[in-house]
Amino acid sequence: MLGVFSSSIVAPPDELVAAGCRTPSPKITAEALVNRFTQRYPSAVSVQVGDQVQLAYTHHSESPLQPRSFAVKDEIFCLFEGVLDNLGSLRQQYGLGKSANEVVLVIEAYKALRDRAPYPPSHVVGHLSGNFAFIVFDKSTSNLFVASDQFGKVPLSWGITADGFVAFADDAELLKGACGKSLASFPQGCFFSTAVGELISFENPKNKITAVPAPEEEIWGATFKVEGPAVLAFTK
Secondary structure (H helix, E strand, C coil): EEECCCCCCCCCCHHHHHHHHHHHCCCCCCHHHHHHHHHHHCCEEEEEEEEEEEEEEECCCCCEECCEEEEEEEEEEEEEEECCCCCHHHHHHCCCCCCHHHHHHHHHHHHHHHHHCCCCHHHHCCCCCEEEEEEEEECCCEEEEECCCCCCCCEEEEEECCCEEEEECCHHHHHHHCCCCCEEEEECCEEEEECCCEEECCCCCCCCCCCCCCCCCCCCCEEEECCCCCCCCHHH
């Protein structure tokens, strides 16, 4: 799956900008990145949301244990990869029918977060149990919400393209060719929300997240780490 967002939606993270400056390397534009994705996977589905957002996904080489799905409801777009172990109980919590799958559930959870503020985002994501990564874009508010499970079972990377778009994908090699060293693995157990304005650990929301320069031989330009002792806040 692939999500590409202009700087008017999300400001390029300073840590990834700095990583790219330390080791300059070839990059391509956001449009070229999406074109590369759709050319590599001819059966891919690509959706453009205005001039600022592009989303794409494919079922090519999909794991049965980590299926990819896409849905749109009430101008909320969601790409989801993985499986929720507690989908049944979450359906009941959000008043959904038995036919609701993971991507529909995440859209409803996001709507609850948006409309029932100040409900803590860490609680919303923290109640999701399983292997997952997802990208949510709310066209009505231009809010972006991205998260990865606490064990990082579903790979998710993010980087900055040549024209300053922020890209998220489950294929690190794809982003490497587009973002150079302005690239990092999205930290497990964390979420990024433009409404909140920063990267936060949903397991330990009070703990600071720092970016450490990655060794030159690694694909990444930086590695994000959650500081401090672990406190499973969402279980309390």
